[in-house]
Amino acid sequence: MAEPAAPRKTDIGPPHYEQFLHPVIKKNYGKWKYHEYMKPGVMVHVSETGDKIYSIRVGSPRLISVDVIRMFADLADKYCDGYLRFTSRNNVEFLTDKEANIDPLIQDVQAGGYPVGGTDNSISNIIHTQGWVHCHSAATDVSGLVKATMDELYEYFVEMKLPHKVKIAAACCLNMCGAVHCSDIAILGIHRRPPQINDDSVSNVCEIPTTVSSCPTAAIRPTTVEGKQTVKVDGDRCMFCANCYTVCPAMPIADPLNDGVSIWVGGKVSNARSEPKFTKLAIPFLPNNPPRWPEVTDAIKKIVDVYAAGANRYERVGEWIERIGWPKFFDLTGFEFTKYHIDDFRHAGETFKRSAQIKFQ
């Protein structure tokens, strides 16, 4: 292989963060004392030195063009000496030490079509993934789903009126590149039909032993079809995880008639009060109904509504459900409880109710 012409710059890593810090932040690094919410989307952090930094949080679809980023950059120049950041939920945060700049900034942001909010006991941005926009594995499109859902939940982003934070995530397949497995509410794209096997190409594009062993339920067996080495799938054993497809492109699993969306609830990540917990199945299947997935947005709205009505302050969705009990959750939402809700994978038994502690309504 030919050497590159100039000495190639590699392994330099990301730029050092210090150059991107607002001078007030640099000065008070590690010295912050407390914070207060001034209004939805606006926080002030106060330092031991008495210095203050104001943060204005702006909702973003995450899938944004360079033009939108440039618009944010312009606003940062105008109001924040050029300083801004993104959050772990893909919101934008403008940072300024000038309290007077807050309201004008907000006006400009809103004029540009972007909402301010997402702090404290609100619904912040939805963590999500690629969907049909970029991924080969997607069972649904999350960009559209998220847009439709956030339209529906908009009031909860721009106001702080819920019992506590509600963290929502969406992922387009069981790989769960979003934070689906530990979210207050999660939207998950699912397949429901075993992979279709392209017998002609399996032996060319896939390593058959790897493919066979990729299946968590041992549903895949090697076989020969018309003289060609290939694999077959025992449909009864398949639970549609698509791990086979990940290792073998000749086993596409996406299927317009059967792909759809499942809804999950009650997970969390923080260690506050209760330990982190996994999200649990609320609705096993809703149809893929683009462009606005009304069945999905209705279901999520329903969950948020009953949570808002029933939970105590500082109770996350999962903590609330644990207090009232799962039977009550299904009762309040009207969601049907089916055999699909009952775990039957590896450690299924650990989820069975093993006490006589039962609530009767």
Add this chain to the structure above:
Amino acid sequence: MAEPAAPRKTDIGPPHYEQFLHPVIKKNYGKWKYHEYMKPGVMVHVSETGDKIYSIRVGSPRLISVDVIRMFADLADKYCDGYLRFTSRNNVEFLTDKEANIDPLIQDVQAGGYPVGGTDNSISNIIHTQGWVHCHSAATDVSGLVKATMDELYEYFVEMKLPHKVKIAAACCLNMCGAVHCSDIAILGIHRRPPQINDDSVSNVCEIPTTVSSCPTAAIRPTTVEGKQTVKVDGDRCMFCANCYTVCPAMPIADPLNDGVSIWVGGKVSNARSEPKFTKLAIPFLPNNPPRWPEVTDAIKKIVDVYAAGANRYERVGEWIERIGWPKFFDLTGFEFTKYHIDDFRHAGETFKRSAQIKFQ
């Protein structure tokens, strides 16, 4: 096969219980209103009709001769119109409607060498099993262990001075015919050496496929030794459960040098407050040291002592440990925490600590 001479009486079931009920019990059946502890081992149950029945609970080694039973029968005749019962923990309960009979009865019982107690916040009798007295599977003798332990805990049987009930069980092998897996404190006989295989007799007395498939860890393989079909055990995979021995007598596992006792804590059965829970490993191995197993009785005394000192009223051992945390339990008892305490069987991962909620002492 020849028919029996007379028409054989079979499948008649146990005698109907009604004939064994004290008249006051029969009259107030289902009408009891409340009970009170009058003193250790003595309860009064009061009926809606105003009637009262007194119960006097007497400790028994369970392994008793007909002479001892006859002695109990005599006392029942003398004080209780002939009525008595046994409890689910193998204590004897004398039942009388005559309050005046209580103290004389107690005196006679105690004179006969039997203690009165075991009620409310005491340590009641130990549930136990056969041991070397009768079972082929035993890794220790529980009758002796239980006698030695109850001698040590005697004060807690005859007084009610603990934070709450402490339920102890002992079993002589992993079959756990006692209530070991859900007890406040449990004593469990264990093997620690893989079964010795009697190659000469395996094929005669055992079905080899059944034997192979009996092993939960797939440690057993069929093999041939000097032309005879037999099995071999992969020592590294064996965790000494003895299930193979149960199905194949030619694989004895008992071994004087390596059998011993493990100690378990923190289980419960009742649904009161917390859900029923399994007992957890406290000490993986103590030597078999008959006749009085001092290492075992010391360990149990230690657990009871720290529990008595630290738990709140109405807190079972497991509830107390969950409040203070397992690190504190090991700290207080001085028991060593080893890799053996960390689960590595089927659902091991479910027992790992998966949060940042940690106490630092």
Add this chain to the structure above:
Amino acid sequence: MADHKLRETPLLDELKKGPWPSFVSDMKKMAERKPMVNDLLGQLELSYKEKKGHWKHGGLVGVMGYGGGIIGRYSDAAKEFPACAHFHTVRVNQPSGWFYTSAALRELCDIWDRHGSGMTNMHGSTGDCVFLGTTTDELEPIFAELTEKDWDLGGSGSDVRTPSCCNGMARCEYACYDTMDACYNITMEYQDELHRPAFPYKWKFKFSGCPNDCVASIARSDLSVIGTWRDEIRIDQAAVKEYADSGMEIRANVIRKCPTSCMSYDGKEITIDNKNCNRCMHCINVMPKALRPGTDTGATILIGGKAPIIEGALLATVLVPFIKMNKDDDYQEFKDLMERIWDFWDEHGVNRERIGECIERVGLGNFLEAIEVDPLPEHVHHPRTNPYIFYEEYFEEVDDAEAQKA
């Protein structure tokens, strides 16, 4: 006094000391008139010396027509201890709630004194009255004398094991159904299943009158019936006051220990948010004079409890959140359910696999479907967390999908 030489047991003699009654002292006395007990002591002393049991593996013995009820046992040191060369046990089905009269006990003692070692377990862990140690020859005579006096054998092997129950309504104010009647009725119903092993593995029934579960049914039975109620806890506020006056710390010991935080106490009266109460019994246990279970009583049925062999211990799991345990119709609903479960077990069970393990293998959802019980959120601690759902249907054609929609 003994017409045989008494064994020396220096090690066992150490167990004659101490305040707790000693099985050694008792056996030593029996040894004087029972050579079998004398040799048993000798063998046990050997075990204490060698730290090893001296019983051979199993041994199939029994009484005619029965497949269970007797545990065969032979010594591997019979040369040294010939009197306990055979040492079988007889499991006698105890009466409901372990209630006896002195007369009944003497009856049993006399039979056993005539035909066996005279040593017993009162009772075995499953609940039987266990006669410890006799020879094969004695089994038929024992059985004849027992049945003559209306006693029968209990279970062993892959059959229904002797059911047991708490004393329930006989002496407990908490009993939410008649455990003793239910236990008796079900024992009688399944005499054939109890005496003739035909299952994949053992099957244990246990009946507790309330969630205190005084027979440990949730941990130790395949089918656990635990009394409960659906309506409101009965409160006697006057008695609450009495407890308070007598110095009980109601807030610390009752209110704050309620697991659902559904109780409150204003210094005078207790209020309970009954729809959040999970029937744990704690408050009632502490204040039985003031609080009582409701009156719409029945039971929760749980399935699959067991000890660790083979896949690890299981606590029983909720099968029917609430059932009326109805004497009047002979517990028909319960028995119908049992029939469907055993049909399923028959078809899907594997040798030496308890029902709890079988359900985990087959899937609780599939099991419920097979026995025609609707899946309920009460069946689970929480719904599944993994996305590995075995959807059972998919559309092959657009038309199917459209049809579904309509």
Add this chain to the structure above:
Amino acid sequence: MADHKLRETPLLDELKKGPWPSFVSDMKKMAERKPMVNDLLGQLELSYKEKKGHWKHGGLVGVMGYGGGIIGRYSDAAKEFPACAHFHTVRVNQPSGWFYTSAALRELCDIWDRHGSGMTNMHGSTGDCVFLGTTTDELEPIFAELTEKDWDLGGSGSDVRTPSCCNGMARCEYACYDTMDACYNITMEYQDELHRPAFPYKWKFKFSGCPNDCVASIARSDLSVIGTWRDEIRIDQAAVKEYADSGMEIRANVIRKCPTSCMSYDGKEITIDNKNCNRCMHCINVMPKALRPGTDTGATILIGGKAPIIEGALLATVLVPFIKMNKDDDYQEFKDLMERIWDFWDEHGVNRERIGECIERVGLGNFLEAIEVDPLPEHVHHPRTNPYIFYEEYFEEVDDAEAQKA
């Protein structure tokens, strides 16, 4: 304005409606000057119509010398949508805490506008700044311009993935160690592991400054570093009073929600039994002016968090209950640990098996032993409940047993 025909997207156009900012409106604008985005919209509209994605499986592309950082993507409808036939993404390693200046952002935008679709994810789920959609030809030029401006690629494939961290000490009063410095330092240390996949599977680092875990490290990283403290929570009683005066319900919202019940409040002052506090953060979160973490700060290290593929999702499990995250010695203790872990993984890992699954397969006890970490009760939720203990040693001879005793 566009020199190409704009795609009709009636379905997608529905997503221009509503108050939340619309990615469709944004893309439609970009489509006017970017044929690639125009065709992407066309293909997406097709997906919406057919309910099916139109990307082919994978595609190995990259920049010279790197094994990761680029995700290859090709359309399966390239005939119809030729401008997005190639549609690779570039993962650019974001700065610690996602802090930028406007200038830095413009730098990135300009590079991407020149060489790609102009669409981005700010940011990807792992934390990268993701450039969405370019052709294979453009990869080297993009890389050259990025490095020229001191930007580098992030991870993909079986390598160290781009580490990320919460804003920590930069803007949060709770940070118990310097997340941004640690993240930067560790990212720089493992540049080779990040750019050249050589592991059995991916490896994610995430750094959160306190147990609130604002980067979800416990759920989404193989190695999660969560700030904590060992000493006492700092209490400012004057501020407690201020909160009370301002109407905060301290008893309901703080005291009673403390999971360990280790707090009390007498109407004036808060007292904490710090040895029972489990550092959950709740009380501090609610009253940041009055309560602060202690000053003996550091972190808890947890291992093995991940999404469900293959054996089911895992939350990370405690590995080191407390470690000083020491800048001054360049995090040497942390790095030494990492070395031992990767050595182990190298030896015992299986292809496509995350470290969390590997540990469960090998056994946590064995894993700890291999990496020379003492087993601690802090490692487990509770000790084992099953009696299936793999004792590693037994005595062959009496002498051994005697020797052990002495």
